[in-house]
Amino acid sequence: MYAMGFSIYRKLAIWFVFISLLSLGLATAIGIPLIGTVVVTILLSLVIAGILARSISAPISELVHTAGAIADGDLTKRVDARRDDEIGELAVAFNRMADVLEENTDAIEEKTVELKRVNAELKELDQLKSEFISIASHELRTPLTTLRGYLELALDGTLGEFTELQTSKLKIMNRNTDRLIGLITDLLNLSDIQSGQLHIVKENSSLIYLVDEAVRLIKPLADSRGHEIVVNVPDNIILSCDLARIAYALRHLLDDSVRFTTEPGTIEITAEYQVGDVHIRVSDTGIGIPESELENIFIPFYELKGSMQHTTGTSGLGLSIVKGIVEAHGGMIWVESEIGAGTVFHIVLPKE
Known part of the structure; x- marks a missing residue:
């Protein structure tokens, strides 16, 4: 890990020593003075530095381009990870991250499809439930309203005289009938609200x-x-x-x-x-x-x-x-x- 981590710096050091020795050898061979040797060394260093910079910036540009493609949704993109230096190590880590991201995304998409299917089934069941409640409530309200009408007639004496015990029982029946009618009304109102059909008259x-x-x-x-x-x-x-x-x-x-x-x-x-x-x-x-x-x-x-x-x-x-x-x-x-x-x-x- 650490040996790889310093490989670029090692290359730079080797190239610098090589250029220095090469410049010194050339200067000695053709009789160039010391100042000329320095100039030659600088020129050769610039040329080599440009080559090295390109060898570093090119894979980084590739990494940036690939990251952008993945961000745009193309999870199949990968970078060249064949270099034996920090850039290569970074490329390996990047590709591993992209692999995990692709696997997780595929798993999420599968779960999303399954959730959509289950949600559609639940919506269908909820719609059936709402329709059943609405139909049942409508069917129950009419006979209950009729029953309440007869109970009120009985309680106000229209249907004849009743004993105290009978009157007490009739009152209990009337209260429970009112409660059931109230519940049915609530169910119908809720059904209208959930279906977006609650009628408002201002x-x-x-x-x-x-x-x-x-x-x-x-x-x-x-x-x-x-x-x-x-x-x-x-x-x-x-x-x-x-x-x-x-x-x-x-x-x-x-x-x-x-x-x-x-x-x-x-x-x-x-x-x-x-x-x-x-x-x-x-x-x-x-x-x-x-x-x-x-x-x-x-x-x-x-x-x-x-x-x-x-x-x-x-x-x-x-x-x-x-x-x-x-x-x-x-x-x-x-x-x-x-x-x-x-x-x-x-x-x-x-x-x-």
Whole structure:
């Protein structure tokens, strides 16, 4: 290794000694004075130096050209590695690196082809799943809606008198029917979002109207748990939005805040104009969400580890639907949270 490493320098030294001796011999033979000997030595040195420089620069130029070809995608290119010096050693190392790069690239291409095939299969399965959910949900919603209608008629006395026990059972059936219809509606909304077919019909509305309506629906649950809902939304904020869908988003965020605040606490909703947009915050003093979970909470059916998600009676679809609704309006949604301190959901919607 070290013997090869100094071969170029050894060659230069040998050539210098050779030129010096040659010059001295020529000068002695033809009677040239010392100054002439020096001049001859310099001229011969320049000629030999040029030859040596070319012998060094040519393989380096080849190396640069080959490296450029490999960078452009031609992984079959190699350099001449037959020299027995540092340049040859560099060429061997370069070719070895190119061999490894070509092997790794081939392996990556094979994996990429396989991943594309698997991804195509998964997309097809996901499409079939979405179609099944959509068809099944449509087929279930009609009979469930009819069932709910008859249950309501029974509960309001239209179908006659029922005993106290019968009425209690009818109320349980009605609540569960409402829950199933809500789940089916969520599934249909999610299917529309995932297929890019969520229909948005915009109208101008005061934001406080939508907030007050959401609070009115959630307040009984909040009161039953000893929570306070605080509203700090100016009367002058006007939104151009799909009223029903934004109302759903607000209602769901408030509902989650109430359900995930285990002790009597505070849920607050605030809003303000922000450079042509409206920034809405829904905050609580609840249990909080681990930082490692924050990026997953908008995934359909995702269940927080160690949470009480399974006890809240929710479908696990709400936040993914809220995100789809917000993004369909050209807005953004994100969350900040601290364990034991609470959670803040941020929604930014364009005013127009």
